Amino acid sequence: MSETLKVPTMAEYTAQGKQPEVLFWVGCAGSFDDRAKKITKAFVKLLNKANVEFAVLGTEESCTGDPAKRAGNEFLFQMQAVTNIEVLNAYEVKTIVTACPHCFNTIKNEYPSLGGNYKVMHHTQFLKNLLDDGRLTIEGGNFKGKRITFHDPCYLGRANNVYEAPRDLIRKLDAELVEMKSCKSRGLCCGAGGAQMFKEPEKGDKDVNVERTEQALETKPEIIAAGCPFCNTMMTDGVKTKEKENDIAVMDIAELIANAQDL
Amino acid sequence: MDYLPNILFAVILILGIGYFAKNISKLRRNIKLGQDIDVSDNKSQRWKNMAMIALGQSKMVVRPVAGFLHIIVYLGFIIINIEVLEIVIDGLFGTHRVLSGLGSFYGFLIASFEILAVLVLIAVIVFWVRRNIIKLKRFWKREMTSWPKNDANYILYFEMVLMTLFLVMNATDVQFQEMNSGNAISQFIAPWFEGFSESTLHLIERSAWWLHIIGILIFLNYLYFSKHLHILLAFPNTYYGSLQPKGQLNNLEAVTKEVKMMMDPNVDPFAAPEPGTESDMPAKFGASDVQDLNWVQLLNAYTCTECGRCTSECPANQTGKQLSPRKIMMDTRDRLEEVGKNIDANKGVFKDDGKQLLDDYITREELWACTSCNACVEACPVNINPLSIIMDMRRYLVMEQSAAPTELNNMMTNIENNGAPWPYNQMDRLNWKNE
Numbered sequence: 001m002s003e004t005l006k007v008p009t010m011a012e013y014t015a016q017g018k019q020p021e022v023l024f025w026v027g028c029a030g031s032f033d034d035r036a037k038k039i040t041k042a043f044v045k046l047l048n049k050a051n052v053e054f055a056v057l058g059t060e061e062s063c064t065g066d067p068a069k070r071a072g073n074e075f076l077f078q079m080q081a082v083t084n085i086e087v088l089n090a091y092e093v094k095t096i097v098t099a100c101p102h103c104f105n106t107i108k109n110e111y112p113s114l115g116g117n118y119k120v121m122h123h124t125q126f127l128k129n130l131l132d133d134g135r136l137t138i139e140g141g142n143f144k145g146k147r148i149t150f151h152d153p154c155y156l157g158r159a160n161n162v163y164e165a166p167r168d169l170i171r172k173l174d175a176e177l178v179e180m181k182s183c184k185s186r187g188l189c190c191g192a193g194g195a196q197m198f199k200e201p202e203k204g205d206k207d208v209n210v211e212r213t214e215q216a217l218e219t220k221p222e223i224i225a226a227g228c229p230f231c232n233t234m235m236t237d238g239v240k241t242k243e244k245e246n247d248i249a250v251m252d253i254a255e256l257i258a259n260a261q262d263l
Numbered sequence: 264m265d266y267l268p269n270i271l272f273a274v275i276l277i278l279g280i281g282y283f284a285k286n287i288s289k290l291r292r293n294i295k296l297g298q299d300i301d302v303s304d305n306k307s308q309r310w311k312n313m314a315m316i317a318l319g320q321s322k323m324v325v326r327p328v329a330g331f332l333h334i335i336v337y338l339g340f341i342i343i344n345i346e347v348l349e350i351v352i353d354g355l356f357g358t359h360r361v362l363s364g365l366g367s368f369y370g371f372l373i374a375s376f377e378i379l380a381v382l383v384l385i386a387v388i389v390f391w392v393r394r395n396i397i398k399l400k401r402f403w404k405r406e407m408t409s410w411p412k413n414d415a416n417y418i419l420y421f422e423m424v425l426m427t428l429f430l431v432m433n434a435t436d437v438q439f440q441e442m443n444s445g446n447a448i449s450q451f452i453a454p455w456f457e458g459f460s461e462s463t464l465h466l467i468e469r470s471a472w473w474l475h476i477i478g479i480l481i482f483l484n485y486l487y488f489s490k491h492l493h494i495l496l497a498f499p500n501t502y503y504g505s506l507q508p509k510g511q512l513n514n515l516e517a518v519t520k521e522v523k524m525m526m527d528p529n530v531d532p533f534a535a536p537e538p539g540t541e542s543d544m545p546a547k548f549g550a551s552d553v554q555d556l557n558w559v560q561l562l563n564a565y566t567c568t569e570c571g572r573c574t575s576e577c578p579a580n581q582t583g584k585q586l587s588p589r590k591i592m593m594d595t596r597d598r599l600e601e602v603g604k605n606i607d608a609n610k611g612v613f614k615d616d617g618k619q620l621l622d623d624y625i626t627r628e629e630l631w632a633c634t635s636c637n638a639c640v641e642a643c644p645v646n647i648n649p650l651s652i653i654m655d656m657r658r659y660l661v662m663e664q665s666a667a668p669t670e671l672n673n674m675m676t677n678i679e680n681n682g683a684p685w686p687y688n689q690m691d692r693l694n695w696k697n698e
Binding site: 005007009026028030031032033037040041056058059061062063065067068069070071072073074075076078079080081082083105108109110113114154155158159160161185186188189191192193194195196197198199200201202203204205206207208210211212 | 515636683694
């Protein structure tokens with residue numbers, strides 16, 4: 001399958017004197033994490049299918065600085081931000097899409113005052129636009145009637161008020177969207193944000209991802225849908241803790257759509 | 264001698280309002296100990312937020328039961344206070360129910376006050392039951408012991424007593440009952456006093472009248488010492504609250520200057536600073552004490568009414584960690600009060616007391632437990648932002664003390680060296696394409 005992926009870089013586009021319609025910001029998880037790489041590929045397949053002229057930065061991409069900033073290291077964050085902005089501005093990037101809500105939030109909200117002004121979209125918003133414009137179609141197929149619950153990533157939902165794009169996509173799969181008791185603006189965190197992903201949690205009675213997984217399991221889902229590579233990891237771990245990994249899949253929205261079409 | 268009550272009333276009124284004004288000016292001074300922050304933008308949106316969130320209680324009703332009861336008490340508080348206007352005029356000029364000349368409209372007003380008073384009384388009793396009998400979890404967290412616990416109950420008792428006095432005052436007012444207009448509720452209370460002589464009734468009515476207005480003045484002055492300050496500060500707090508997306512954390516300008524200097528090959532790092540720029544550099548990065556926070560964060564701390572919605576939504580708190588966003592706000596306020604008292608005691612200058620917000624009030628364990636999920640910010644009915652304080656304190660720990668947990672230091676070293684939080688080579692970023 002991998003041979004069919006077309007993943008041009010910004011450098012290649014520029015060499016041909018062309019400009020892609022959108023830059024796909026892959027992010028660290030999407031580049032290096034084994035689970036998240038599958039999300040990246042699923043999204044690329046959809047971009048290829050819809051004939052979207054996109055490019056990635058490839059080896060010129062670097063961490064947005066989000067985990068450093070949330071850990072309190074403003075210096076490191078701004079060093080990363082200024083370096084990334086130099087690269088993005090040199091390529092005259094106008095529109096960015098990313099499958100990571102943390103990259104999305106940082107580039108969209110925290111780069112402008114440092115000189116980086118772009119139209120930034122989360123991949124669920126971008127896919128929704130492709131569908132609305134008729135560039136991509138979904139045949140529900142594999143997920144028809146399946147019970148799917150959506151876990152709102154904090155940095156997409158509360159942080160930026162994007163609640164409907166991922167849900168619209170799930171509905172388009174003809175799946176049965178079931179909501180957890182705390183969802184949308186009151187959705188519970190998966191436990192990874194604020195640089196928690198990279199450290200052990202403080203002492204408590206329970207891990208946050210287990211609490212959230214329990215809320216998800218209450219909806220008796222067949223699939224827990226996520227829109228963030230970190231949430232995906234946390235929920236997958238939670239499902240394993242609950243020994244439900246054989247019954248319940250944790251999948252990104254992009255994977256759902258790609259799989260629905262057997263891409 | 265005839266003027267004695269009027270004079271007494273005027274003296275009590277002046278004392279009550281004067282002491283309150285004195286404390287409010289102290290409050291302003293304490294809030295201004297915070298760093299400056301520009302909140303002069305977007306005035307129309309700010310007014311709108313204040314109208315919707317503070318005046319309109321829009322975020323209260325997210326929890327329908329508490330929200331509904333709160334709206335009753337809130338309306339009661341605002342509307343019944345129109346009555347205070349009449350009490351003040353009567354008290355100062357020796358008149359009795361001076362506004363009754365308004366006729367049937369007066370009857371309508373008093374009737375609605377009476378109905379509201381009963382509703383408030385019921386709502387306050389339900390609040391008390393939720394707090395003390397049902398023991399809702401968020402009212403019994405570890406920060407809700409001693410004063411915070413008592414404070415909450417005192418407020419409820421105050422309101423019960425004030426509402427009762429208002430109704431008794433009306434029920435024992437013979438002239439008012441004879442008017443038979445506006446005594447919607449008190450007409451049913453009046454029969455309880457049937458056997459009493461007119462002079463006894465008058466005595467009870469006068470006592471209730473005096474206790475009612477003195478009670479209101481005491482309550483007014485109690486505000487400054489209590490979480491109940493929110494009834495005033497909710498308005499400026501929602502006005503000055505952040506208008507940015509919740510995910511947006513401010514970029515420290517002082518850091519931007521340094522980073523730009525490091526990145527710009529034309530800058531001479533040894534050049535003398537331009538005049539005036541040196542003073543723009545803060546003494547330290549992040550916050551270890553209340554003076555390092557900005558004044559909106561300090562206003563937030565005084566506004567907090569300890570309802571605990573933030574804490575009950577906090578993922579760290581829900582899973583048994585020490586962090587409670589409400590405690591962050593209470594600690595900030597308590598430390599600010601301590602600093603204020605220190606300034607009062609030392610003729611207007613703060614004398615180092617060897618204490619600070621970090622460690623003496625808020626522990627590192629609490630700060631590092633935060634997932635920055637913004638659930639607390641979303642939950643606050645008056646737009647308080649505990650997360651911004653947590654982040655400023657993390658900044659101090661990392662940038663001033665290099666005191667991040669080891670795993671986070673590893674993560675940051677990775678970002679510095681290879682542009683990712685994990686130890687992968689930046690040159691391998693596109694390898695997924697061919698895997």
